Amino acid sequence: MKTKPKVIVFSGYGLNCEEETKFAFEEAGGKADIVHINDVIADPKMLLKYQILAMPGGFSYGDDTGSGKAYGNRLNNHLGEVLKEFIKRDTLVIGICNGFQILTAAGILPGALTYNESARYMDRWVDIEAVGESPWTRGLGVISVPIAHGEGKYVLPKEGAPNVALKYTQGPACEYQNLPMNPNGAAEDIAAVLSPDGRILGMMPHPERGMFFHQRPDWQKLQNDLKNKGKKVPTYGDGFALFKNAISYYNKGVKK
Amino acid sequence: MNTTRFDVILTVADTRAREKMREWKHLGSGRELTDVVIVDSYTTDAVLSEGETASVLSSLVNATMERGTANGHIIEKPFTAAIEIGYLPGVTDNVGMTAQETISDVTGRDQGDALVASSRVYALYGNISDPDIERIKKSLYNPLIERAHVTLWSQYEKEYGFSRVLTPVSLHANATASAVSLAVTDDELKKIGTEGIRNADGTRRGPLALTLADMRAIREHFNTMHRDPTDIELEMIAQTWSEHCKHRIFASPMADIPKGIYKEYIKRATEEIRKKKGRKDFCVSVFSDNSGIIEFDKNWLVTHKVETHNSPSALDPFGGAITGIVGVNRDAIGTGLGAKPVANMYGFCVGDPFSDPNNSHPLYRDANQKEQMLPPRRILDGVVKGINSGGNASGIPTPHGFLLCEDRFRGKPLVFAGTVGLLPRKTAGRKSWEKAAMPGDYIVSVGNRVGLDGIHGATFSSVKLDEGSPATAVQIGDPITQKKFSDMLVKEARDRGLYNSITDNGAGGISSAIGEMAREAGGCRIDLEKVPVKYPGLAPWQIWISESQERMTLAVPKGKWKELAALAKSRGVEATVIGEFTKGDHCVIQWNGKTILDLSLDFLHNGWPREEIRVHAPERILRPLKARDSAMNLSDELLAMLSRPSVASHLFIAEQYDYEVQGGSVTKPVQGRGRVPSPASVTKPVLSSPAGVLMTSALYPAYSDGDTYNMAAASIDTAVRQAIAGGATPDSIAILDNFCWSRSNTPESMYELREAGRACYETALVYQTPYISGKDSMHNDFHGFDRAGKHVDISIPPTLLISALAVLPNALTAMTLDFKGEGDYLYLLGETHDEFGGTEYAAMHGGSNVGIPKVDAQAWAPLYKKYARAQKYANAAFAVGRGGLATALAKMSIGGGLGFDIDLKKVPGTWTSPEAALFSESQGRIVAAVPARSRRLFELLIGKNVVRIGRVTKGGAVVVRVKDETVLEATVGALAHAFEKTFKAF
Incomplete structure (x- = not known):
């Protein structure tokens, strides 16, 4: 039996999506631990036991002084060295929503995230298309997942073009509810970016909230149409693929 | 500096x-x-x-x-x-x-x-x-x-830049406790009760909300001990005896119900229902804790509690709403040994934001017109933002909520906030729903520090709003401080067994929290100077009753303190030992070694004088619905109805709240293509369990204008139907009551309260829906002035919000409201009568209190059971409510982007005009859409209890006929436009 890839999901100071993120990784075949950032600070080397690091969504420090800023500072001030060591290895990192904001604020990913075009927090579904090369997004194509954020408008870095992972696009979710494809005014419709080598992914949408079919806004309509055709109703949703991709990166020994 | x-x-x-x-x-x-x-x-x-x-x-x-x-x-x-x-x-x-x-x-x-x-x-x-x-x-x-x-x-x-303003709090309070002589005239005694203890400079400290009878009982009690009370003792008694904490109106005898409304109607209903349900009783802990607790599945329990934060929201809507939601989250955390908040709900009753958009007729709290009431639009914006900040930042989904606009909420809005919590059945080898502070346990205060904020919150909400309303009653929430201790408590300390009991510091602050917990152990002793404060100079009584937010009180065994302290420190949480629970039956407070409070817990909790509340049936002036133009266009009526603020889409609220965090979303607060706000939604609080919880709520304040009994009965009936239409089975529904009353000092209002209470008992008993938690807010009156300096009194209509919580063994049996397919058949359950009293349609035509919709629970309960079994063969359902059948069908149609064609002739009941068939708010009705593939099975299960009224049609045409005569024609696009335009700019 293969050993399950080990995932560390950060928590603390107002992060709040750690449980469902852990659940998604475990459903995909990983072994995930939720660890408070202060426990990592107390024992930084523990980080090196893991292959995958997830910075989940949330409201760290209440977004006060700017989303992701205070948590990003804490990461840099206390874990900068060990993070560098972790990233140097053949590891994967994902930052989702507030996690993405933290990774950019800490300078681990390029660019920044500012207030939505509407200047208001918003929960809705979006369609995103994989455009970059990454173990996370392999074979993804166009998927529908939700967003929920107030500061998700991607701002390009001052210098150089980011390695774009996912772009907002017009797909089934937008079509279903007649929604604009770019939910927040993000530059170049960017929903997610990558480190140059593709192993670190930061994304505003929440794949863990779209891992099951029944999380979709249109699932009852689709279910009705499938039943009319005598077809089976699926269990999983589009977002699950990202977690499967990360786990199979280790299980199948696939390297770039 | x-x-x-x-x-x-x-x-x-x-x-x-x-x-x-x-x-x-x-x-x-x-x-x-x-x-x-x-x-x-x-x-x-x-x-x-x-x-x-x-x-x-x-x-x-x-x-x-x-x-x-x-x-x-x-x-x-x-x-x-x-x-x-x-x-x-x-x-x-x-x-x-x-x-x-x-x-x-x-x-x-x-x-x-x-x-x-x-x-x-x-x-x-x-x-x-x-x-x-x-x-x-x-x-x-x-x-x-x-x-x-x-x-x-x-x-x-x-100045080369902006000026640097940094003002420390400066207090000149006398930081000691002082004795208050009660050997005074009745007049002064009364003044102490209504305006507060007199300071040396003649000013008063703010309302104690104690009556003359209360003050006399206190004087008598201290006379037997041959001493005067201290200020802190009086303040503590006032907190504990407040309407807010003791629910005195509900506990007092009334004509025909010597034990009072709570015991005779609410508690008795639940007891009888639980007995009748027998092995199917799903209640675990009701009324005794901070939330009600029911069974979820074999490993988990769920809790629910709905609070109101009306008075604070009238003064500072943002602060009122955020402390409302973050406060009720704390009710979950303080339930049992600590439940994890898994879903929030909100409800706003505000003045019509469109009736005076420029605030040309402002209201003032004072005769000098210095203190202006915020206009409805400001209040709405503020409370919406408050729930946004509190709920989103706490990582708790908000899958349910409602908005109701009526000008009688202009003087005092109603702001409801509720939280469902999740508890493991067992934690650290103990039953999670049982807790008891033990003598010798440390009293540990966790969370924020204490300041002047929220002094007299409990007593303030127990009185009407006027110029004396204390600004210190206004507070801002701090969701992140709370999130830190919430995670520490319900995700770590609870399961390590680090404390014996827990409760939140709500109204009355630590004085109420410790006062309650001390009863579990016997008594308590507190070193008050150890309580962490935000700034120096607070008087002992202020520390004791401050309602500074985001604090919990724990009972920690001495042997566990070190572990808990270390855990708290590593999670960025402040935890402090401030005293000890004791065997005795007294609450004793020391201030730097000197005893400043020594009260018998029995007197504290039971010493308040009971007085029978007088009731008298109100004389109602009947206001029949004004004659309408016989050539009225029903399509225009429907479009106008859909645009009314209480009916129109409040998508702008629903979508700015995160309803998907924690990953449990099943049926959403906005549904279908048309993103129609839904009255019920289902969430899976445990991702590895197939089960889900459904939340819904209902209220009909305007029905009180004619019939308070049916106002209450209709709220229960609608909540039950909404739960069923959303996918719950009738035998799985638990309900919560939130009474929001006004003119509570009048026998007429108390008669109405008793009628509502009776309806609560009788209706719940028939539907077998136990009450698991409740709360009342009795003084929703505004006494102020208009621009001309004239007195203005505005009282809310007596309101009962019924919230329902139901567990679905399989969450995927939940149902949304939107039409799914062309050609699907439309069925209607229930009868339609000419019932316009208190309805939205009546409000559209000048109002009426004649013909309040009646509830016949006895007749309907068996139908609901049959219907619920058949609903799995439907693909959309909607409980007919505010705005009647036409509104229900319109919402389903907008949701699906599909039209419909119905024949009113088929609609059963005694209705006498198409207008009534479309807009009457007769209770007991559900519309279901059934696809051709399962039509036979649906009909087989339900028999003749429903009628087929028409079909879902392709294209966007909406047609209502009476046999061959078309009485209403519209398009889905036009309906959607009317439904969405009202709050488009919000």
């Missing part, structure tokens, strides 16, 4: 500034505005070296999109005026606290004693007049909690 001011500005487009500019232009102030620049500022007295100042600055600035200065000149382009908004001293400043943590982190020194104040500057550009600047300033701040300062460019130039 050496202060540093950090200013931060966006270097990319600031959408906040653009939105503000749009808002101001919309309000008519600032048409000449050409630009707005926002500066976020942090001012601190922390001692910083030059290097540290630079590091702090770089921590506060994200260089990709921001730039900043320290004591600098952040704006270079001359502005017309700059308005700075900051908090008044002592008001919770979350941003300031985060900045303080950042400063500590960067400098490596604990800067806990440094002051950090956040503020925001709006620099205005363009040729704007002074009155416009004043108007914009007013729209930006609430003088009860914030300060506003206008800086002109010349000053800014002269």
Whole structure:
């Protein structure tokens, strides 16, 4: 039996999506631990036991002084060295929503995230298309997942073009509810970016909230149409693929 | 004082500034505005070296999109005026606290004693007049909690930047306890009760909300001990005896019900239902804890509690709503040994924001017209924002909520906030729903520090709103401090068995929390000076009753304290031992070694004098519905109905609340293609369990104008039907009652209350829906003045909100409201009569209190059972409610983007006109859409209990006929437009 890839999901100071993120990784075949950032600070080397690091969504420090800023500072001030060591290895990192904001604020990913075009927090579904090369997004194509954020408008870095992972696009979710494809005014419709080598992914949408079919806004309509055709109703949703991709990166020994 | 001011500005487009500019232009102030620049500022007295100042600055600035200065000149382009908004001293400043943590982190020194104040500057550009600047300033701040300062460019130039304002709280309170003589005249006794204890300078400390009879009972009690009470003793008794804490109206005898409404109607209903349900009883703990607890699955329990935060929201809607939601989250955390909050709900009853959009008829709390009531629009904006900030930041989904607009809520809005919690059946080898502080356990205070905020909150909400309403009753929530201790408690300490009991500090602060918990152990002894305070100078009584938010009280065994303290420290949570639970039956408080309070718990909890409440049936003037034009166009009527603020889409609220965090969303608060706000939604609180919880709620305040009994019965019936239409089975529904009453000092109002209580008993008994938790708010009256200085009294209509919680063994049996397929068949359950009294349709035509919809639970309960079994063969369902059948069908149609064609002739009941068939609010009805593939099975299960009224049609045509005559024609597009336009600009 293969050993399950080990995932560390950060928590603390107002992060709040750690449980469902852990659940998604475990459903995909990983072994995930939720660890408070202060426990990592107390024992930084523990980080090196893991292959995958997830910075989940949330409201760290209440977004006060700017989303992701205070948590990003804490990461840099206390874990900068060990993070560098972790990233140097053949590891994967994902930052989702507030996690993405933290990774950019800490300078681990390029660019920044500012207030939505509407200047208001918003929960809705979006369609995103994989455009970059990454173990996370392999074979993804166009998927529908939700967003929920107030500061998700991607701002390009001052210098150089980011390695774009996912772009907002017009797909089934937008079509279903007649929604604009770019939910927040993000530059170049960017929903997610990558480190140059593709192993670190930061994304505003929440794949863990779209891992099951029944999380979709249109699932009852689709279910009705499938039943009319005598077809089976699926269990999983589009977002699950990202977690499967990360786990199979280790299980199948696939390297770039 | 050496202060540093950090200013931060966006270097990319600031959408906040653009939105503000749009808002101001919309309000008519600032048409000449050409630009707005926002500066976020942090001012601190922390001692910083030059290097540290630079590091702090770089921590506060994200260089990709921001730039900043320290004591600098952040704006270079001359502005017309700059308005700075900051908090008044002592008001919770979350941003300031985060900045303080950042400063500590960067400098490596604990800067806990440094002051950090956040503020925001709006620099205005363009040729704007002074009155416009004043108007914009007013729209930006609430003088009860914030300060506003206008800086002109010349000053800014002269001082080289914005001025550095940092005001520590300065208190001149006498920081000791003093005796209060009750050997005074009845007049003075009464004054102490209504206006508060007299200070040395003649001022009063604020309402104790104690009656003369209460004051006499207290005097008698202390006479037997041959001493005067201390101020802190009086304050504690007042908190404990307040309507808010003791629910005295519900506990007092009334004619025909000697044990009072709570025991005779609410509690008795639940007891009888549980007995009848026998092995199917799903209640685990009801009425005895901070929330009701029911079974979820074999490993888990769920809890529910709905609170109101009406009085604080009238003064500061943002603060009122955020402390409402964050406060009720704490009710979950304080339930059993600590439940994890898994879903929030909200409900707003506000004045009609459109009836006086320019606030040309303002209300004032005082005769001098100094204290203006906020207009409905400001209140709505504020409470919406408050739930947004509280719920989103706490990581708790908000899958359910409602908005109701009526001008009788102009003087006092109703703000409901509810939280469902999740508890493991067993934790650390114990039953999670049982808890008891043991003698010898440490009393541990967890969370925020104590300040003056929220002094007299409990007694304040127990009286009417007027000019004496204390501003200290207003507070701001701090969801992140709470999130930190919530995670520590319900995700770690609980399962390590580190405490024996837990409760939240709600109304009455630690005085109520400890007063309650002490009964579990016997008594308690507190060293009050150990309670962590925000600033020095607080008097003991203030510390004891302050309602400073985000605090819990724990009973920690001495042997576990070290472990708990270490855990708290590593999670950034402040936890302090402030005393000990004892065997005795007294609550004893010491202040630096001197006993300042010694009260018998029995007297404290049971010593209040019971007086029979007088009831008298009100005389109602009957107001039949005015005659309508016989040539009225029913299509126009429907479009007008869909645009009414209480019916129209409040999508703008639903979508700014995160309803998907925690990953459990099954049926959403907005449903279908048309994103129609739904009355019920289902969430899976345990991702590995197939089960789900359904939340819904219903209320019909205007029905009280004619028939308070059926007002209550209809609320229960609608909540039950909404739960069933959303996918619940009738035998799985638990309900919660929130009574919001007015004129509670009149026998007429009390008669209505008793009628509502009777309806609660009789209706719930038939539907077999136990009450698991409830709360009442009895004084929703406004006594103030209009612009001409004339007295104005506004009372809310007696209101009962019924919330329902139901567990679905398989969450995927939940059902949405939107039409799914062309050709699907439409069925109607229930009968339709000419019932217009108190309905939305009546309100549209001048109002009526004749023909309030009646509830016949006996007849309907068996139908609901049959229907619920058949519903799995439907693909959409909607419980007919506000706005009647036409509104229900319109919402399903907009949701699905599909039309319909129905024949009213088939609609059963005694209705006499198409108008009545479409808009009457007869209760007991559900519309279901059934696809052709399962039509036979649906009909087989339900038999003749429903009628087929028509079909879902392709294209967007909406047709209502009476046999061959078309009485209403419209398109889905037109319906959707009418439904969405009302709040489009919100």
